[in-house]
Amino acid sequence: MSKNILVLPGDGIGQEIVTGAVKVLACLRDDFGLDIEMDEALIGGAAYDAAGHPLPQATIDLAKEADAVLLGAVGGPKWEPLDISVRPEKGLLGIRKELGLFANLRPAILYPQLAGASTLKPEVVSGLDIMIVRELTGGIYFGQPRGIRELENGEKEGFNTLVYRESEVDRIVRVAMDIAMKRNKRLCSVDKANVLECTEMWRDVATKVGADYPEVALSHMYVDNAAMQLVRAPKQFDVMVTTNMFGDILSDCASMLTGSIGMLPSASLDEHGKGMYEPIHGSAPDISGKGVANPLATILSVAMMLRYSLNESAMADQVEKAVNSALDQGLRTPDIYSEGTEKVGTEAMGDAVVKAL
Amino acid sequence: MSKNILVLPGDGIGQEIVTGAVKVLACLRDDFGLDIEMDEALIGGAAYDAAGHPLPQATIDLAKEADAVLLGAVGGPKWEPLDISVRPEKGLLGIRKELGLFANLRPAILYPQLAGASTLKPEVVSGLDIMIVRELTGGIYFGQPRGIRELENGEKEGFNTLVYRESEVDRIVRVAMDIAMKRNKRLCSVDKANVLECTEMWRDVATKVGADYPEVALSHMYVDNAAMQLVRAPKQFDVMVTTNMFGDILSDCASMLTGSIGMLPSASLDEHGKGMYEPIHGSAPDISGKGVANPLATILSVAMMLRYSLNESAMADQVEKAVNSALDQGLRTPDIYSEGTEKVGTEAMGDAVVKAL
Numbered sequence A, B: 001m002s003k004n005i006l007v008l009p010g011d012g013i014g015q016e017i018v019t020g021a022v023k024v025l026a027c028l029r030d031d032f033g034l035d036i037e038m039d040e041a042l043i044g045g046a047a048y049d050a051a052g053h054p055l056p057q058a059t060i061d062l063a064k065e066a067d068a069v070l071l072g073a074v075g076g077p078k079w080e081p082l083d084i085s086v087r088p089e090k091g092l093l094g095i096r097k098e099l100g101l102f103a104n105l106r107p108a109i110l111y112p113q114l115a116g117a118s119t120l121k122p123e124v125v126s127g128l129d130i131m132i133v134r135e136l137t138g139g140i141y142f143g144q145p146r147g148i149r150e151l152e153n154g155e156k157e158g159f160n161t162l163v164y165r166e167s168e169v170d171r172i173v174r175v176a177m178d179i180a181m182k183r184n185k186r187l188c189s190v191d192k193a194n195v196l197e198c199t200e201m202w203r204d205v206a207t208k209v210g211a212d213y214p215e216v217a218l219s220h221m222y223v224d225n226a227a228m229q230l231v232r233a234p235k236q237f238d239v240m241v242t243t244n245m246f247g248d249i250l251s252d253c254a255s256m257l258t259g260s261i262g263m264l265p266s267a268s269l270d271e272h273g274k275g276m277y278e279p280i281h282g283s284a285p286d287i288s289g290k291g292v293a294n295p296l297a298t299i300l301s302v303a304m305m306l307r308y309s310l311n312e313s314a315m316a317d318q319v320e321k322a323v324n325s326a327l328d329q330g331l332r333t334p335d336i337y338s339e340g341t342e343k344v345g346t347e348a349m350g351d352a353v354v355k356a357l
């Protein structure tokens, strides 16, 4: 039976970068027998503009039926005056929650072809390969109560709730442990257990889960120290696991260390292997519509989709090889351009990958 | 009338690094007419061990009477099995709150003598000079309710509350604006206004305060992007202002960019200029007792004390000059050592500064 893939281009450069990835999927379908059907739907600001809500019910329904979702990016200054409850970001948070995508895998890998693009010294980052596992459907992003209330003296007070229950921590740490088992068997759990009770509980659960994985060296680190250590000596890390909010911050920091944030994909998985795949970078409103965005992170997200949701790891390897081949040919979008390479646009880069397939 | 300074060595390397700073103060008193009295008290794990609580009432009383407080560092693995409510960190949080030290100033400066110590490429960090203003007595560190409760199904749930009222945001943004006015007149307020209502309110207040400072270019940035931008192009920042938790993470990241975290002081101020001064680095249990810790961040904290609480900016300049002179002589503690310089211990470094005075 053919697998159903829902494509959600979203906002900003979303449409542009998704186009190349869809071409890759179409090529795999037409020339390599990948049995898929593709559908497209609205999310984010595009959905708000067309339907009055960043996550229309039709999109939720299609996403629930799909075997995997490919997302471009959401958000942009155009929608920033809006109330938080109807912002493009709400569409993204909503679909993560609706689909139960609690495990967000964010690799931070340095591409040897792009080694020079990092702002860090080569010896500090060469060979960097970290996997950050971010909890994605809990924590302060979703905790209740939340809002803005008026106090007796007339001033406003804003509040949000950081909350995790043991089972939520347990399952995300297990995902991270399973990944660590297939890598270098080192897992660093990041918290602020010296100040926040919620993450004190997190640390306790992580320690308990650790007992089930005696082969994995589990360590714990405070989030402020983790931010420092990522800059000081990032290669000390293999797999990291942390809360939704800390994962947001640390994974962006880690991916920027590589200098190739335009290259980095991500996967958000539920308990059964269904997933949503998207580049780590955002909607980049400043370059949107110019045809210069880097489509490789989205194409590499297709590779992750093949591996984690479609059970086609040979094809995943093929896509990753094709991306490397485009880089080896010296093709570069402006974000990864350096002297001596050839500057190309979004479309040419995507086409080069398809050709290399 | 002589000013009263309370010294709180704390834990780990705290005692060692404070010694040099106290010598500097004593030298200013004996040879340059600085009219001070110094007292010492317990805090953190040291206080817990001696008195059963990380912040004894006697320490609070002395701190309230003092004109300024000099703190070493608190915490260490020895006390990590303890309950969060009696950990060394609770002593630090408690004294910040008791003294109303809501404004934490954390400079991230690259010392030209130590340029090579940064893990970032020289062109990315040379001349780096950022001031991070962190809110220190509110936010999720202090929000109620907090704790760990048992759910109906028997599992535990940990929770903390992020909360700010308008007046708290207003006053910290004004502190940051005043600092920006004396610098390059650029202020970046960091939040997660696209997801957290509390920081949506933060952004609104920052914008309102901005209207009172038309000369300052105010910008807003999401915290994940700020973590990226600090790595990508840190020199874009002049002054940053943010919440307690975000400030904890971003200031540690920023200070590590300089490669000289052993050099960076901080000030925590109340509404009237009273302050607590401490190095940005922690209690470094791994090197504690070895006499190799870098005392310069603590000595530079004395300079900040002279400037912000004792109204002795000429002396502050003198202390900073003396530190530079020790560096210019090629003296280096192990954390900032590089080939061609002279490795010295904590005491020799402190004495060199005193001599240079």
Ligand SMILES: CC(C)[C@H](C(=O)O)[C@@H](O)C(=O)O
Pocket (backbone or CB within 6 Å): A074, A075, A089, A092, A093, A248, B194, B195, B224
């Ligand atoms: C757009 C925003 C809601 C989102 C997040 O904070 O989760 C983004 O920053 C990300 O990391 O995917």
Ligand SMILES: CC(C)[C@H](C(=O)O)[C@@H](O)C(=O)O
Pocket (backbone or CB within 6 Å): A194, A195, A224, B074, B075, B089, B092, B093, B248
């Ligand atoms: C020790 C800890 C409570 C403290 C904090 O998180 O505020 C420290 O990390 C700091 O930044 O001063």
